[in-house]
Amino acid sequence: MSNLNLLGKDTIFAAHSFFSGGGFGDLGIEHGCRLPVLTACELLEDRAKLISNNFGETHVFQGDIWELKDHMVSTIEKMLSGNRPWLMLLSPPCQGMSSNGAGRIQAAIRDGKRPNEDERNRLILPGIDLVERFQPDWFILENVKRMENTIIRNEINEPENILDTIARRTLPLGYTVRSSILDFRKLGVPHNRERLITIGCRLPEITKVVPPQKEIFFKVPSYLHPVASHGPGTNNEFITLRKAIGHLPLLDAKSKIRDDADPLHRVPKWNENQYNWMSVTPEGKSAFENNKCAHCSYINNNSDLYCRCGELLPKPSTEREYWPCDCGEVVPISELVCSCGTAKKDKVINKLDLIRGFKTSYRRLRMDRPASTLTMNSGVISSDMKGHPVQNRVLSLREILILSTFDQGLNS
Ligand SMILES: [Zn+2]
Ligand SMILES: [Zn+2]
Structure with missing residues (x-):
C-alpha cells in the first residue's frame, strides 16, 4: 500500500476491517472518508472476491476469523511496522437476542452444559482480541439494534452482555466507548435503517471530554456520534x-x-x-x-x-390441491379425514387460495x-x-x- 500518512508519532492513517461482508461499509471508509482500508476479512468466498475486485490494494483474508487470527496478526504487524492503525472496523454478524434466549444461555452455563447459542454472536471475541493487540485510535462496530440486549458466552465461559464485554476489555486500554442506536434517516439516508453504533476512542483529547466508563449504552446518541442533520428538529426534511x-x-x-x-x-x-x-x-x-x-x-x-x-x-393467490368430501366440504390434500369424519377420497381438485x-x-x-x-x-x-x-x-x-x-x- 503506497502513500500511507503517519499521524503523530506512531499512528498510520488507515483502517483494518473485520467481518467486511461484500465491503460495502468499507466503501464509505475508503471512498467516503479517503481512509485506505489496508486489510479486510470475510468468511464467504464470493463476498471476499467482491472486496478484492473493488479494493485493488486491500489485503483480503477469506475464512473464519477464529482460525485466521494469528495469520492476520502477523500480516498486519508487518504492514504497520510497529505503528498503530487509526481505525478498526468490527461489525460481527450479531443476531441480537431476546432476553428469553439470553436466559437459556445463562441457565445452560450454570448447569455446566454447553449452551445452544448462535456462534455468530461470539465473533466479537476475536475482534476484541485484535483491538487489544493493535490498539487503534478509534474502533467502530455497526450492528443490529437488539445487540444491546444480547448475552454471549465470553472468553472465560461466563454469560455477559456483549456491550459489557466490549467495555470490560477495552477500558483498561484507556478507551472511552459509547454505544447508541442511530436512525440513519436523520443523517440524510433516504431509507429507514436503525443500527446500534458503538464507537471507541483512546485519544486523550476525546477521553478528556467523554470520560471512560463501564456503562456504554446511551439512549440519546453520544458526543462521539454524528448529530442529526435531517428530520424533526433540524433544518432539513427526511430525504424522500x-x-x-x-x-x-x-x-x-x-x-x-x-x-x-x-x-x-x-x-x-x-x-x-x-x-x-x-x-x-x-x-x-x-x-x-x-x-x-x-x-x-x-x-x-x-x-x-x-x-x-x-x-x-x-x-x-395460488392454486392448492383439495379433495371433495360428500358432505360438501373441500378438504386440504394433507388432511386424511374430513371434519365430518369421512376418510380422504382419491379425487383431487385445485382451488385458488390467498x-x-x-x-x-x-x-x-x-x-x-x-x-x-x-x-x-x-x-x-x-x-x-x-x-x-x-x-x-x-x-x-x-x-x-x-x-x-x-x-x-x-x-x-
Ligand atoms: Zn365431510
Ligand atoms: Zn363483487
Missing part, C-alpha cells in the same frame, strides 16, 4: 423517495424493464398475475388489501379472495417518505415493501444504489 429517485426514467415490469441509457436502471419482469395484482394496488398499500370488487364495487374483508358476488378479487404471506409483501412504498429498510431481496415483489410507489415494478438496481447512498449522483 420523490427527492431521491423521482427524477429517474419510467420503467414497467411488463413493457419497459430497462433504461437504454443506464444499464443499472433495470427491473425484473413480473408474471401476468403479479402484474395484475400490483397494477390495481394503490401507493402505500399491499395487494392483499385489494378488497374492492371491480365488478360490483362491494368492499370485502382482508380474508376474502372472492367477492360476495362471486368475482375473483385481484389478490396474491398466498400465505405477510401483509408487508406485495406492498408499494410511499413517494413522500424515505424507503423502508433495504434488504437482500430487493428485486422480489413477494418480499417486504418492494413495490415502486406509483410505477408497476420493483425498485431498479440504480434506485437501490441511490437509496443506499452508494450513488455519487445523489444530491441531498
Whole structure:
C-alpha cells in the first residue's frame, strides 16, 4: 500500500476491517472518508472476491476469523511496522437476542452444559482480541439494534452482555466507548435503517471530554456520534423517495424493464398475475388489501379472495390441491379425514387460495417518505415493501444504489 500518512508519532492513517461482508461499509471508509482500508476479512468466498475486485490494494483474508487470527496478526504487524492503525472496523454478524434466549444461555452455563447459542454472536471475541493487540485510535462496530440486549458466552465461559464485554476489555486500554442506536434517516439516508453504533476512542483529547466508563449504552446518541442533520428538529426534511429517485426514467415490469441509457436502471419482469395484482394496488398499500370488487364495487374483508358476488378479487393467490368430501366440504390434500369424519377420497381438485404471506409483501412504498429498510431481496415483489410507489415494478438496481447512498449522483 503506497502513500500511507503517519499521524503523530506512531499512528498510520488507515483502517483494518473485520467481518467486511461484500465491503460495502468499507466503501464509505475508503471512498467516503479517503481512509485506505489496508486489510479486510470475510468468511464467504464470493463476498471476499467482491472486496478484492473493488479494493485493488486491500489485503483480503477469506475464512473464519477464529482460525485466521494469528495469520492476520502477523500480516498486519508487518504492514504497520510497529505503528498503530487509526481505525478498526468490527461489525460481527450479531443476531441480537431476546432476553428469553439470553436466559437459556445463562441457565445452560450454570448447569455446566454447553449452551445452544448462535456462534455468530461470539465473533466479537476475536475482534476484541485484535483491538487489544493493535490498539487503534478509534474502533467502530455497526450492528443490529437488539445487540444491546444480547448475552454471549465470553472468553472465560461466563454469560455477559456483549456491550459489557466490549467495555470490560477495552477500558483498561484507556478507551472511552459509547454505544447508541442511530436512525440513519436523520443523517440524510433516504431509507429507514436503525443500527446500534458503538464507537471507541483512546485519544486523550476525546477521553478528556467523554470520560471512560463501564456503562456504554446511551439512549440519546453520544458526543462521539454524528448529530442529526435531517428530520424533526433540524433544518432539513427526511430525504424522500420523490427527492431521491423521482427524477429517474419510467420503467414497467411488463413493457419497459430497462433504461437504454443506464444499464443499472433495470427491473425484473413480473408474471401476468403479479402484474395484475400490483397494477390495481394503490401507493402505500399491499395487494392483499385489494378488497374492492371491480365488478360490483362491494368492499370485502382482508380474508376474502372472492367477492360476495362471486368475482375473483385481484389478490396474491395460488392454486392448492383439495379433495371433495360428500358432505360438501373441500378438504386440504394433507388432511386424511374430513371434519365430518369421512376418510380422504382419491379425487383431487385445485382451488385458488390467498398466498400465505405477510401483509408487508406485495406492498408499494410511499413517494413522500424515505424507503423502508433495504434488504437482500430487493428485486422480489413477494418480499417486504418492494413495490415502486406509483410505477408497476420493483425498485431498479440504480434506485437501490441511490437509496443506499452508494450513488455519487445523489444530491441531498
Ligand atoms: Zn363483487
Ligand atoms: Zn365431510
